[in-house]
Amino acid sequence: MGLSYWEILIFVIMSKKYKTAKKHSSGLISMLLNEITPLEEQQVHTKMLLAARLDDLITAAGMSKSAFAILVNKQPSEITKWLSGTHNFTIDTLCEIALALNIPLAELFSFQQNQVVNKVQIVVSAKVTRPDFPFSIPLITCNADHYYYKTKSGHTTLLPVTSITT
Numbered sequence: 001m002g003l004s005y006w007e008i009l010i011f012v013i014m015s016k017k018y019k020t021a022k023k024h025s026s027g028l029i030s031m032l033l034n035e036i037t038p039l040e041e042q043q044v045h046t047k048m049l050l051a052a053r054l055d056d057l058i059t060a061a062g063m064s065k066s067a068f069a070i071l072v073n074k075q076p077s078e079i080t081k082w083l084s085g086t087h088n089f090t091i092d093t094l095c096e097i098a099l100a101l102n103i104p105l106a107e108l109f110s111f112q113q114n115q116v117v118n119k120v121q122i123v124v125s126a127k128v129t130r131p132d133f134p135f136s137i138p139l140i141t142c143n144a145d146h147y148y149y150k151t152k153s154g155h156t157t158l159l160p161v162t163s164i165t166t
Helices: 006-019 027-035 040-060 065-071 076-082 090-100 107-111
Strands: 139-142 144-152 158-160
Touching: 006 107, 006 158, 040 107, 090 107
Parallel strands: none
Antiparallel strands: 139 144, 144 158
């Protein structure tokens, strides 16, 4: 099931205090973790997933937290509380959120792992093709509409640009 809420909280506190993750062992922490029931662990886990999903949906909609707060007629501080992972949503609030994001309510609970792309590498390949034009014959001049070239017999010939395939 992954890390529990308390394990994540301890990790965050330790990371902020020491700036790096450190393995910490404590009898008190172990005792507290052992007292968490499977139901409590599932509830906390679901709240965290819902908060992360809501943050992803707000970001995907191209909105800031402040803009979303205005859309759902809430204070930005309440949106921050929602995204903390500790808020116990009512079904009414979830319906308001789904309506504001223009998604079905069930989509709030589709907790698939989405990958965020920070870098995109685009490879462009080009194929140079020769038009149906006798390049072996000396080109005299070219303008936007026509090519002028000398034929083998020495005559100057006009070829419209539109007749050349590229």
